[in-house]
Amino acid sequence: MGRIQVIFKRELASYFSTPIAAVFIVIFLMLSGAFTFYLGNYFARGQADLIPFFDFHPWLYLVLIPALAMRLWAEERRSGTIELLLTLPVTMWEAVLGKFLAAWCFTGVALAMTFPMWITVNLLGEPDNGVIFASYIGSLLMAGGFLSIGSCISALTKNQVIAFVVSVVICLGFILSGFPMVLDIFGWAPQFLLSAVSSFSFLAHFESISKGVLDLRDILYFFSLMAFWLFATVTVIDMKKAE
Amino acid sequence: MTTMVEIENLRKTFGPIVAVDGVSFSVGKGEVLGFLGPNGAGKSTTMKMITGFLTPTSGTVRVCGHDVQKEALAAKTRIGYLPEGAPAYHDMDMTPASFLTFIGEMRGFRGDTLKRSVSKTVEKVNLESVLDQPIETLSKGFKRRVGLAQAILHDPDVLVLDEPTDGLDPNQKHEVRTLIRAMAQEKAIILSTHILEEVHAVCSRAMIIAKGKVVFDGTPAEFEEQAPMHNTVLITVRGVETAIAQERFMTVTGVNKVEDLGKDGELVRLRIYPDEGQWTLPHISQFAREQGWDVQELYQDRGQLDDVFRLLTTPQQALS
Numbered sequence: 001m002g003r004i005q006v007i008f009k010r011e012l013a014s015y016f017s018t019p020i021a022a023v024f025i026v027i028f029l030m031l032s033g034a035f036t037f038y039l040g041n042y043f044a045r046g047q048a049d050l051i052p053f054f055d056f057h058p059w060l061y062l063v064l065i066p067a068l069a070m071r072l073w074a075e076e077r078r079s080g081t082i083e084l085l086l087t088l089p090v091t092m093w094e095a096v097l098g099k100f101l102a103a104w105c106f107t108g109v110a111l112a113m114t115f116p117m118w119i120t121v122n123l124l125g126e127p128d129n130g131v132i133f134a135s136y137i138g139s140l141l142m143a144g145g146f147l148s149i150g151s152c153i154s155a156l157t158k159n160q161v162i163a164f165v166v167s168v169v170i171c172l173g174f175i176l177s178g179f180p181m182v183l184d185i186f187g188w189a190p191q192f193l194l195s196a197v198s199s200f201s202f203l204a205h206f207e208s209i210s211k212g213v214l215d216l217r218d219i220l221y222f223f224s225l226m227a228f229w230l231f232a233t234v235t236v237i238d239m240k241k242a243e
Numbered sequence: 244m245t246t247m248v249e250i251e252n253l254r255k256t257f258g259p260i261v262a263v264d265g266v267s268f269s270v271g272k273g274e275v276l277g278f279l280g281p282n283g284a285g286k287s288t289t290m291k292m293i294t295g296f297l298t299p300t301s302g303t304v305r306v307c308g309h310d311v312q313k314e315a316l317a318a319k320t321r322i323g324y325l326p327e328g329a330p331a332y333h334d335m336d337m338t339p340a341s342f343l344t345f346i347g348e349m350r351g352f353r354g355d356t357l358k359r360s361v362s363k364t365v366e367k368v369n370l371e372s373v374l375d376q377p378i379e380t381l382s383k384g385f386k387r388r389v390g391l392a393q394a395i396l397h398d399p400d401v402l403v404l405d406e407p408t409d410g411l412d413p414n415q416k417h418e419v420r421t422l423i424r425a426m427a428q429e430k431a432i433i434l435s436t437h438i439l440e441e442v443h444a445v446c447s448r449a450m451i452i453a454k455g456k457v458v459f460d461g462t463p464a465e466f467e468e469q470a471p472m473h474n475t476v477l478i479t480v481r482g483v484e485t486a487i488a489q490e491r492f493m494t495v496t497g498v499n500k501v502e503d504l505g506k507d508g509e510l511v512r513l514r515i516y517p518d519e520g521q522w523t524l525p526h527i528s529q530f531a532r533e534q535g536w537d538v539q540e541l542y543q544d545r546g547q548l549d550d551v552f553r554l555l556t557t558p559q560q561a562l563s
Binding site: 003006007010013014017018079080081083084086087088089090091238241 | 294322336
């Protein structure tokens with residue numbers, strides 16, 4: 001068992017020892033159910049698929065994941081345990097990765113608990129289970145993307161409220177980066193930059209995975225996004241340790 | 244004496260503020276170095292650089308031969324560190340037992356070795372009674388002991404303790420000091436404190452830092468000698484004129500100055516300053532007896548450590 005695993009284990013256990021786990025999972029299940037059936041017109045559509053369910057995931061994550069991520073580093077910094085953790089024989093990468101993976105695994109657990117939805121749709125009709133499986137993978141990857149952003153912002157401040165609000169705004173930017181709302185900000189920019197910005201869109205990549213195509217480019221997109229934000233986390237912690 | 248910690252020209256700046264300004268010293272095995280200094284003098288910053296938490300602006304720290312920056316992991320395995328305020332994880336179910344297990348696992352202990360080192364440490368710092376209580380609910384004294392326990396769990400060669408007795412009651416302070424003294428033989432210990440008496444109680448060496456610089460480095464006894472009133476003799480005699488007593492005492496060998504501390508009824512109170520390095524108490528005592536004076540009180544003042552501290556750490560006083 002390496003040091004990443006030791007941190008991972010402790011972090012994951014800490015979610016379940018506090019009300020965070022219960023609150024997060026219950027809210028996630030309730031909202032994803034409510035959105036699917038009421039806003040998504042699950043029954044009225046008369047189609048055996050989970051599109052209305054997965055369509056709301058980016059928006060659910062937008063609120064829930066920054067709430068989960070805000071404590072990652074802000075709490076360590078506030079309570080002073082960051083000094084304890086980083087003077088143990090552990091590298092910054094191991095600490096950042098251990099904490100991130102625990103949070104990601106936790107969202108994976110929450111996501112896995114929506115399995116009754118999958119069973120229901122199979123009872124009602126004959127869905128394309130390959131598409132649903134791909135959508136789950138896509139959703140998990142997207143959750144990882146949101147979390148890595150939250151991790152970095154959480155490292156910037158002691159204040160969890162600030163970490164939450166700033167993360168939500170940045171995540172919103174990533175969700176909407178293919179839309180005029182974000183693109184208009186970059187109105188001055190040359191065309192290649194505009195298409196670069198719009199290619200950052202979570203929605204576009206998530207939607208293409210949700211169609212059932214596990215394209216390597218989409219998977220690579222999410223992993224490089226995570227790598228980038230985790231690298232930023234390491235840098236931020238290193239810079240702001242003294243405060 | 245084996246050198247365990249070597250610090251060379253250590254400097255740390257935060258923007259325009261110079262927190263630590265060219266500090267150099269080394270600490271050997273068996274030494275307990277007490278860091279003294281006003282708040283904001285750079286004690287904690289220096290300790291944070293020794294433990295590798297902060298990166299120095301310039302200068303090097305070597306722990307057991309390992310550069311803390313370049314060979315961070317090797318150095319960190321040799322250090323035990325109690326950060327200021329003894330932080331610990333306050334998750335609801337985090338108990339001293341689970342906390343120490345986590346620290347042990349991070350330090351690479353597994354299975355039986357892990358269990359043995361945890362139980363040995365728990366015994367050392369007397370944590371048995373609260374082992375399974377949430378850390379959150381423990382008293383300050385116990386929390387501090389948990390902090391100490393995590394620092395000594397892996398039996399490190401170098402121990403860095405940032406204000407280990409701060410905020411504890413006198414009994415708890417005594418316990419922590421006893422523990423530190425018990426470990427002193429085997430390790431190099433660096434601790435910071437605000438309590439000057441603590442230097443006497445546990446340290447073999449005192450270092451005073453002011454404005455990021457070392458202004459004093461020596462034994463606690465040498466530290467005491469810096470006191471302006473050190474080795475002065477206080478005497479109270481009855482039935483003599485102040486002026487006469489003053490004049491006569493001046494004739495005693497080794498006396499430099501006799502100060503009148505004011506009359507209290509029949510009692511004349513004087514403070515007698517010796518010449519540099521002179522031991523005047525026996526002469527004064529004998530002289531008073533020979534004169535046939537009625538001595539009510541006679542003792543040698545060791546000097547106030549607080550005075551030395553102020554003298555060394557405030558620039559105005561140092562000039563006067």
